[in-house]
Amino acid sequence: MKSVFSLILLVVLGAGVVFTLSSIPFGSTSSDVGEYYIDSGRADTGATNIVTSVVVGYRAFDTLGEVTVLFVAAIGLGAILAAGRENEEKKKAEWEPASLVLYTGCRFLFPLILLFGAYVFIHGHLTPGGGFQGGAVIASAFLMVYLGCRKKRISRTWARNTESISGLVFVVTGLTGLAVGGHYFLSNFLPEGTLNTLFSAGIIPIIYIAIGLKVGSELTGVIDDLIEESE
Amino acid sequence: MSFLQNNIYYIGAFGLIMIGLLTVLVKHNLIKVIIGLSIMDTGINLFLIAIGYLRNGTAPIFSSPEVESILMVDPVPQALVLTAIVIGVAVLALALSLAIRLYKHFGTLDLHKIKELKW
Numbered sequence: 001m002k003s004v005f006s007l008i009l010l011v012v013l014g015a016g017v018v019f020t021l022s023s024i025p026f027g028s029t030s031s032d033v034g035e036y037y038i039d040s041g042r043a044d045t046g047a048t049n050i051v052t053s054v055v056v057g058y059r060a061f062d063t064l065g066e067v068t069v070l071f072v073a074a075i076g077l078g079a080i081l082a083a084g085r086e087n088e089e090k091k092k093a094e095w096e097p098a099s100l101v102l103y104t105g106c107r108f109l110f111p112l113i114l115l116f117g118a119y120v121f122i123h124g125h126l127t128p129g130g131g132f133q134g135g136a137v138i139a140s141a142f143l144m145v146y147l148g149c150r151k152k153r154i155s156r157t158w159a160r161n162t163e164s165i166s167g168l169v170f171v172v173t174g175l176t177g178l179a180v181g182g183h184y185f186l187s188n189f190l191p192e193g194t195l196n197t198l199f200s201a202g203i204i205p206i207i208y209i210a211i212g213l214k215v216g217s218e219l220t221g222v223i224d225d226l227i228e229e230s231e
Numbered sequence: 232m233s234f235l236q237n238n239i240y241y242i243g244a245f246g247l248i249m250i251g252l253l254t255v256l257v258k259h260n261l262i263k264v265i266i267g268l269s270i271m272d273t274g275i276n277l278f279l280i281a282i283g284y285l286r287n288g289t290a291p292i293f294s295s296p297e298v299e300s301i302l303m304v305d306p307v308p309q310a311l312v313l314t315a316i317v318i319g320v321a322v323l324a325l326a327l328s329l330a331i332r333l334y335k336h337f338g339t340l341d342l343h344k345i346k347e348l349k350w
Contacts, residue, residue: 002256002257003256003257006252006253006256006257007253009256010249010252010253013249013252014245014249017245021238021241024282025237026237026238026240026241026281026284027237027284027285027286028285028286031283031305031307033307034283034305034306034307035305037291037306037307038291038303038306041306042293048292048293048294049291049292049293050291050292050293050303050306051291051292051306051309051310051313053306054306054307054310055310055313055314059310063314066314066317066318069318069321070317070318070321073318073321073322073324073325074321074324076325076328077321077324077325077328080325080328080329080332081328081331081332083332084331084332084335126294127292127294128290128292130313132313132314132316132317133313135317136317136320195293195296196293196294196295196296215317218321219317219320219321222321222324225328226324226327226328229328229331
């Protein structure tokens with residue numbers, strides 16, 4: 001009964017979608033605001049990656065909100081798991097050690113993946129990538145360490161401090177822009193430099209590095225919480 | 232046939248959204264419901280990217296000074312999806328932690344046996 005009802009709901013929904021999208025042909029329309037960003041994004045923000053100039057330039061305040069959502073989700077996960085852990089006897093499960101291939105591979109690849117993640121978020125304004133992607137890459141490096149070297153744990157105070165400081169850098173940069181540069185939060189108060197060089201685009205690389213460190217340490221904390229729960 | 236070729240990304244994206252929605256509505260196992268939510272998330276991201284696509288357009292990145300305003304795809308949906316993916320991961324982890332707590336409290340993940348969650 002319930003599945004029949006669900007199928008009817010899906011059919012109605014699908015018919016509505018087909019009806020609506022039949023007037024929007026695929027691959028031929030572009031929004032006006034997108035064309036404006038492509039035309040004047042380089043002049044306005046100094047970043048050659050237009051997606052970055054939208055994320056950290058035009059809509060940097062939205063990005064602060066997104067980072068806050070991520071922060072709240074990570075905190076909530078930690079709180080929910082910690083609340084369940086209190087009234088439970090500690091029983092340490094013995095973990096089978098990882099195979100030699102995984103162990104050696106993770107020790108070899110860990111610094112390279114960290115380097116790649118750092119490259120991705122430092123060059124966010126020039127090449128494809130940015131803080132969110134670089135942070136995810138860094139968290140994947142820590143996940144691999146947890147899989148390969150099962151006894152290793154990162155220090156939670158270290159992760160928490162990195163997260164707090166990078167979040168603070170984001171907000172302080174925005175407030176400095178408000179005070180020094182212009183009339184709005186997160187306005188660009190540093191020189192934009194020459195296009196296509198590493199030191200360009202004003203505050204965009206600073207904010208993207210902060211976002212990269214913040215996302216990386218937050219996702220690492222999430223992985224750490226979940227792994228600790230399974231022990 | 233040309234309808235299928237012209238709209239294959241829309242069809243794929245909404246196929247994923249529908250599969251995810253059906254999973255959420257029909258399945259009893261909480262883990263499967265969460266998997267359905269994740270599939271829906273992927274479908275919505277794919278749909279947003281497909282909306283911004285332009286035929287023969289390139290990525291909106293001026294990778295060298297010589298590149299001039301050639302045909303580029305819409306950067307706005309890409310900027311939205313970029314953050315939505317990471318937040319999707321965090322929300323997925325939050326949902327899984329709630330599932331862990333429910334399992335510890337009720338000893339089961341079957342939504343029919345957890346009386347308070349029945350619809």
